[in-house]
Amino acid sequence: MPRSKSKGRDRTNDLQNKIKIRRQSRSKSPSKRQSSSFYHQIDSDGSGTISFNELCQALKSLSYKSPKGEVDWNDDVVWEMLDAADADGDGEINEAEFLNMMVR
Numbered sequence: 001m002p003r004s005k006s007k008g009r010d011r012t013n014d015l016q017n018k019i020k021i022r023r024q025s026r027s028k029s030p031s032k033r034q035s036s037s038f039y040h041q042i043d044s045d046g047s048g049t050i051s052f053n054e055l056c057q058a059l060k061s062l063s064y065k066s067p068k069g070e071v072d073w074n075d076d077v078v079w080e081m082l083d084a085a086d087a088d089g090d091g092e093i094n095e096a097e098f099l100n101m102m103v104r
């Protein structure tokens with residue numbers, strides 16, 4: 001399929017941008033091992049599960065953007081997130097649930 005030079009270049013730039021964005025987003029979703037140590041960081045009281053307060057603290061200290069693109073986390077958003085991650089419904093996030101959340 002014939003392709004003009006400029007078009008090919010545009011396409012390459014586009015691809016490079018996509019890779020760049022991918023790399024950036026990948027650095028925000030760490031590998032399993034990193035997630036695990038990250039998990040223990042969030043579990044500040046060492047209980048082995050992440051409570052609502054711990055999740056709240058972690059999100060605020062990391063200033064992760066909320067789904068609405070705001071850095072300002074309100075309780076509802078954190079609850080929603082905890083609820084979505086809390087597969088067994090005990091109100092806290094255990095390590096397996098956390099890892100599932102990270103790979104999503």
Ligand SMILES: [Ca+2]
Nearest residue numbers: 043047049051
């Ligand atoms: Ca805890």
Ligand SMILES: [Ca+2]
Nearest residue numbers: 086088090092
């Ligand atoms: Ca749970």
